[in-house]
Amino acid sequence: MEKERVVENNVCIYCLAHCTELTTDHVIPRSWYPDSSPKGIWKFQVPSCKKCNNYYSKIEQNLLLKLGMCLNRSDIKCAGVPQKVMRSLSPGAGKNYRDSKARLRKREEIKRAIKEIPRRLPYGILPNFGSSLVSTETAAAIKVEEHNLMEFAKKLVRGVTYILSSSLIYNDDQIEVLVCEQGKANEFEAIIRKFGKKHSLAPGLNVSYVAAADCPEALMIRIEIWSRLIFYCFVHPPPRDRAGTN
Numbered sequence: 001m002e003k004e005r006v007v008e009n010n011v012c013i014y015c016l017a018h019c020t021e022l023t024t025d026h027v028i029p030r031s032w033y034p035d036s037s038p039k040g041i042w043k044f045q046v047p048s049c050k051k052c053n054n055y056y057s058k059i060e061q062n063l064l065l066k067l068g069m070c071l072n073r074s075d076i077k078c079a080g081v082p083q084k085v086m087r088s089l090s091p092g093a094g095k096n097y098r099d100s101k102a103r104l105r106k107r108e109e110i111k112r113a114i115k116e117i118p119r120r121l122p123y124g125i126l127p128n129f130g131s132s133l134v135s136t137e138t139a140a141a142i143k144v145e146e147h148n149l150m151e152f153a154k155k156l157v158r159g160v161t162y163i164l165s166s167s168l169i170y171n172d173d174q175i176e177v178l179v180c181e182q183g184k185a186n187e188f189e190a191i192i193r194k195f196g197k198k199h200s201l202a203p204g205l206n207v208s209y210v211a212a213a214d215c216p217e218a219l220m221i222r223i224e225i226w227s228r229l230i231f232y233c234f235v236h237p238p239p240r241d242r243a244g245t246n
């Protein structure tokens, strides 16, 4: 029998644990929305247990710090985000002495993490986050942990699926995430354009969602943040779902 994908009450949509006390989590963190977002938009929110909320919050803070520093301050699609990141590293913006010290510590940590790399690396540059300058041989770079990027993308998949199809991603579903140059994703882009339901949350913040006609649990989801960070995500249900046996 096919597994029924109904959402139960009191379930964390990320780890599927039953909890008496759930928190509300923003699928795309609030601070990632550009200042150019329409007023009063609903920022995708989902029920999450405290543990997952804290776990993803740490990952998101780490990613925002690093990715935010690579954004263009004058780009409307990330309006205010790089400024927010720089403020979080500014001791002068601290609410009190302790807060200022924490910001200073974080700034020193980030400064140590910035490395000089050859500008023309053949691999390893996050698509759309490389430098466009070609005047010198080297560029400043900061390492973004792949684990964090993938955990974040999988969280987005779970959250977006819950919101757009009122269903959960189960532990035996396989989530595959691809981060590649758009030119290398033409095939996916064509499918998304033809069959995808597009949800625009803000300038540069879009989610497109396609469920396979013959297997609605098989999904293709394109998530675009600041028009720079683009995830192509695929959900493969376990084979027994497709065969209709359990």
Ligand SMILES: [Zn+2]
Pocket: 012, 013, 014, 015, 016, 017, 048, 049, 050, 051, 052, 053
């Ligand atoms: Zn959880």
